[in-house]
Amino acid sequence: MIINPRNYFQDSLSLLKKITPGRFWNYIKILFSYKLSRIRKHPYIWAGPFSLSFETASVCNLKCAECMAGQGKVIRNRKLMKPEVALEKLELHRQSAFYCNLYFQGEPFLHPEIYAIIRSAAENKYYSVISTNGHFLDEKNCREIIESGLSRLIVSLDGLEQETYETYRKGGSFEKVAAGILRLSEMKKEVRSPHPFLVVQFLVNKTNEHQMGDVEKYVRTLGADKLDFKSMQIYTERGIKEFSPLNKKYNRYKDGEKGRNTLSGCFRLWSHMVYTSDGEVVPCCYDKIPEYSTGSTESSPRELWKSPAMQDFRKVLLAGEQTPSICSNCGG
Secondary structure: OEOOHHHHHHHHHHHHHOOOHHHHHHHHHHHHHHHHHHHHOOOOOOOOOOEEEEOOEOOOOOOOOOOOOOOOOOOOOOOEOOHHHHHHHHHHOOOOOOEEEOOOOOOHHHOOOHHHHHHHHHHOOOEEEEEEOOOOOOHHHHHHHHHHOOOEEEEEOOOOOHHHHHHHOOOOOHHHHHHHHHHHHHHHHHHOOOOOEEEEEEEOOOOOHHHHHHHHHHHHHHOOOEEEEEOOOOOOHHHHHHHOOOOHHHOOOOOOOOOOOOOOOOOHHHHEEEEOOOOEEEOOOOOOOOOOOOEEOOOOHHHHHOOHHHHHHHHHHHHOOOOOHHHHHOOO
């Protein structure tokens, strides 16, 4: 839901400016190779990924229900990504990739070098995105966020008061997050900065869906540019009973059951590369534990992208005979 059309236009223009002729041609090759792969049931890889994800931190300050990181189920040998790894990969991918998420599991602002990584993304002409629980938006961090050149900031606010908010965001403070969003939006106006494009994300579940009609009005008072209602990933039977919303539009599960139908291909496997905090590479952002490591940062991006493990994973999806476990929670 667009709240500030002018900022939305500027944000869209900012993204388009990142797409150089070389990056555009790479994207075209991704599209054609994916289409041919679907037809021939064989993974043709003619181009590198246009989108990257760097798990800058795999730890979090909250203990959100059904969150792998918050519940301590994310297994990493290193909790914070080595900044030199992120800087190196941003440089190596710059000819083909133009979009990068500087988050995966965990809270990115727990990384002491996060602003150096954001600056590197800006210098290499990436459209950079961070998703945060919003508990670190004090005056100093808000200024750093603006000055570092971050393109988009997504802040989770899953309720309109503390009681509803903390049902899912265990250990979180509604007032602190709301104040942080307002602080950042006011500072953007103060320094006349169009970035970061400020998105408030409302994770729809059974405990807060009754507030959806009032969220837009409240978010406008905080100065956000956009409001996103997002469906929720659920990993336990208890979670399905406790959090699955009645609103079918935001419910990934049918009749209280986990999982989804068999897939016959997935564009993410041709377009997106994910680096974990401890230097592993996984096939998709839904592989959170992870279950399917396809290599490590010791290899070159090209080697990782065309590795036997990655190709085998693509073949499984193209065959359409079985769906890997990580795909059961995919929101599409």
